[in-house]
Amino acid sequence: MLDAGHGGRDPGAVYNGRQEKDDALALTLAIGELLQERGIDILYTRTTDIYESPYQKAMEANIAGVDFFISIHRNSYPTDNTVSGVESLIYDKSGIKYKMAQNINDQLESVGFVNLGVKERPGLVVLRRTQMPAVLVEVGFINSDVDNQIFDNNFNDIALAITQGILDTLDLGGEIDNDVIQPFYSVQTGAFRNRTYANRLLGELRSQDFPAELLEGNDLYRVNVGSFETLDEAVAMERRLKRAGYQTVIVIL
Template sequence: MPYSIMLDAGHGGSDPGAVYNGRQEKDDTLRLVLAIGEILQNNDIDVEYTRTTDVYETPYQKAMEANEAGVDFFVSIHRNSSPMPNQYSGVESLVYDLSGIKYEMAQNINAQLETVGFVNLGVKARPNLVVLRRTRMPAVLVEVGFINSDTDNLLFDNNFNDIAQAIADGILDTLNVGAVEDEMHYRVQVGAFRNSTYANRLLQELIEMDFPAYIDDSGQYDRVQVGDYMTLAEAVQMEQRLKRAGYPTVIVSMT
């Protein structure tokens, strides 16, 4: 089963986003999202969009659209802005917290954009952002350069296709698309404990709820994990089930 992703072009309609010398963030993000989506579709990813035209929806509406669509991932494209023109430049990605596959995807996207020429400002946790807090699937918000940086705008315009490819590659690298899947398997980790009593308590709780849980005690901690999946898509589905049940989760890859 192919992976599915919802791409969100930041702002739109009555909300132009950041504006600089007549340039509007909503236009840059829409153009870029459509280019990224085409690349992902050509790599057998099911792509949906929060918007494909110049319309406005609240961040909450966008998060609910993703939840209702049941997609595996959510990626929102924006452009940054600073108080003063040409004060900063570079790309950064935002996630709810610095863990799991969303963090890995954000790092991969930033790394790919750095090869295009952007300064890599890193990945930051922003748990207060609605599209990161209210989405049920792994979500990443990418700030593709500063719209009030002449350097970043020149890079954006002169390397547009490379930027779209870089973001798509960061996503595809995370999903291991094209990799040999029997060399990699995935588990969903729910907790890691020094005290085995706590690990066993959580294990029994999960088993009573019919989750295929067990304890991996091969390392320093007793790690309570669920499943052993040959594809990332299966692990993501289980992660979503566990999150709906109220458990914190991290997908871990094994070779």
């Protein structure tokens, strides 16, 4: 699954009118086309300018059962034209995701970017909640004129570089088992065919500080609360919801 970062009401980083969400979408679609030409099955979190929360994106990948999750972004720094380069973010430096991040960075360095390395970011939702190897690629700093020039002048080469980094990793074979898939549990409070009803329940739960999210799939709108690594945590949340008067069922994400 390819994820174009941000979107819709969330522009991401902005610099002189340039929006991260636009660069990310254009590059993601270009990468997807190249991968499909090489026989890779691709799904997208978005192909247009829409907003979905990082949690929704992670859940879409989990429900679809994809093998890898690649999120495309542009970086930003508090001071303009101070830092430049590419970096890739992963949950931890282990398994095939680490090798893929390194391969992508190496390929992007060959295009002309400074290689800032691979960083651990276990707190990022799309890296923490995805059940498959996940890599978030920061393709240069959007508030760096140097990086923007590289991005604009070498757009096709950048798309090809990221594609090649992914393909180089897939050619390794067998290493995919290095990442243990961790199941997550959530508490479902409703499933609706009408989005209006789902949004009503979502707002009601959030007004009571429940971490509710709306998931779409199979013509249903599901309202889930939380994402937990252990069943005991999910059971504790289920008890809270039941005490508040909600019907519940624990599901595996």
